[in-house]
Amino acid sequence: MHNATIKSLSAELAARKLSSVELAKHFIKRIKVLNTKYHCFITLDEEASLKQARAADRLRAAGSGQPLTGIPIAQKDIFCTRGWLTTCGSRMLSNFISPYDAHVVERLNAAGAVNIGKTNMDEFAMGSSSETSYYGPVRNPWDVSTVPGGSSGGSAAAVAARLAPGAIGTDTGGSIRQPAALTGICGLKPTYGVVSRYGMVAFASSLDQGGPMARTAEDLALMMNIMAGFDARDSTSLEREREDYTRELGKPIKGMKVGLPKEFFAKGAAPGVVKAVEAAVAEYRKLGCETVGVSLPNMELSVPVYYVLAPAEASSNLARYDGVRYGYRAPEYSDFTDMYKKTRAQGFGAEVKRRILIGTYVLSHGYYDAYYIQAQKVRRLIARDFAEAFKRCDVIMGPTSPTTAFKIGEKAGDPVQMYLSDIYTIAVNLAGLPGMSIPCGFDAKGLPVGLQIIGNYFAEARMLNVAHQYQRATDWHTRAPKGIEVN
Numbered sequence: 001m002h003n004a005t006i007k008s009l010s011a012e013l014a015a016r017k018l019s020s021v022e023l024a025k026h027f028i029k030r031i032k033v034l035n036t037k038y039h040c041f042i043t044l045d046e047e048a049s050l051k052q053a054r055a056a057d058r059l060r061a062a063g064s065g066q067p068l069t070g071i072p073i074a075q076k077d078i079f080c081t082r083g084w085l086t087t088c089g090s091r092m093l094s095n096f097i098s099p100y101d102a103h104v105v106e107r108l109n110a111a112g113a114v115n116i117g118k119t120n121m122d123e124f125a126m127g128s129s130s131e132t133s134y135y136g137p138v139r140n141p142w143d144v145s146t147v148p149g150g151s152s153g154g155s156a157a158a159v160a161a162r163l164a165p166g167a168i169g170t171d172t173g174g175s176i177r178q179p180a181a182l183t184g185i186c187g188l189k190p191t192y193g194v195v196s197r198y199g200m201v202a203f204a205s206s207l208d209q210g211g212p213m214a215r216t217a218e219d220l221a222l223m224m225n226i227m228a229g230f231d232a233r234d235s236t237s238l239e240r241e242r243e244d245y246t247r248e249l250g251k252p253i254k255g256m257k258v259g260l261p262k263e264f265f266a267k268g269a270a271p272g273v274v275k276a277v278e279a280a281v282a283e284y285r286k287l288g289c290e291t292v293g294v295s296l297p298n299m300e301l302s303v304p305v306y307y308v309l310a311p312a313e314a315s316s317n318l319a320r321y322d323g324v325r326y327g328y329r330a331p332e333y334s335d336f337t338d339m340y341k342k343t344r345a346q347g348f349g350a351e352v353k354r355r356i357l358i359g360t361y362v363l364s365h366g367y368y369d370a371y372y373i374q375a376q377k378v379r380r381l382i383a384r385d386f387a388e389a390f391k392r393c394d395v396i397m398g399p400t401s402p403t404t405a406f407k408i409g410e411k412a413g414d415p416v417q418m419y420l421s422d423i424y425t426i427a428v429n430l431a432g433l434p435g436m437s438i439p440c441g442f443d444a445k446g447l448p449v450g451l452q453i454i455g456n457y458f459a460e461a462r463m464l465n466v467a468h469q470y471q472r473a474t475d476w477h478t479r480a481p482k483g484i485e486v487n
């Protein structure tokens, strides 16, 4: 059951060969045994999950099932879920029970999906390893001494360990794609504005985007059909006609032009990563695609630009955690200022504080023009590089991450090394483009490698088919880590 895709589970539920309650119980049992090993989940609520499963069975019985009705979905703990603890991996929100649902959660609920638990993550989604969580690090099911990537590492590890057939995550600079790559699963960051940010705890609002994580491109498409859509409560949500993200699946990709940016293949990526990605590109040539060399000359500036803009936005967004309205408050203090200081000193972890300091600095008088405005200008140049590249190709391919999973603790003391984990993903967020990662092989240590596919604005359906065609021809996406069996 747990090796099945969302698509096939959905067919079994529709044929009434399986009930949603049975399915939920199966995954809950697995989570209970394996969560101590991988630490993917922060909060489980068996009763709440089973209640949704019973409702899903009733919907199916009444003939009103949809593809996700009765499917267990793990939710990154950045999504507000009514009645559930929503911590964002932080002590600051360690007592916050959300009084409302995020738009994405509302839509999943309306489709009859079952929330199987809230997943562990880097604190406020700041990180590339899922080590900065107040609740402790997530472990990569392929090797528990390594990280699963981040910040959506709990969601990624849960899908990889078959603790949920699908999960939702968020991607500000790579947090869906990079953990998907490091755990051997699929993840899609949609075009900015396609998925509502309402009820998604804000990190860097001009970059944050929610998206699906699952084991096949087809499953991502099914999830996107529910997750995407206009929402008036998010001022950057795009008002567009509804799309069927499965509509391109199965179309031939012969003659499609795959752009290979020289900056993605130049230097920096580990040999095992380059080898697997090149083999994937060769597979696309076999499928009839044509490869063209393209260039993204400003890509090397994406990490420095991001680490001005994202902290600037974060410093503003995180100002709301003041100990007054909700969340953590220091237990002892003398006056208001002291309460504020102690609350923030105790409530936030080191990486979050670092970002607030950087963000406040680059926005301060005298530095605003030199850093913030300058970074905004380079952001435009990065978007323009992609626009130029897409004049010559349909999709862009390259590695998702320069390395496979690294050891827990390996980069924790060196923020710059950690920041460079997103060297291939961040430019996509700065440009607002859709990007995805799919598994394309293993390195010499047996750790998964991710292939990144970047498309032009709103090209998600096409990208999903590009990934799907590869998954029809290869079986990397079916490989499971050892040690996930439960008796």
Ligand code: GLN
Pocket (backbone or CB within 6 Å): 125, 126, 127, 128, 150, 151, 170, 171, 172, 173, 174, 175, 176, 203, 310, 419, 422
């Ligand atoms: N690793 C990047 C950061 O730490 C991106 C995180 C994300 O996408 N949420 O900011």
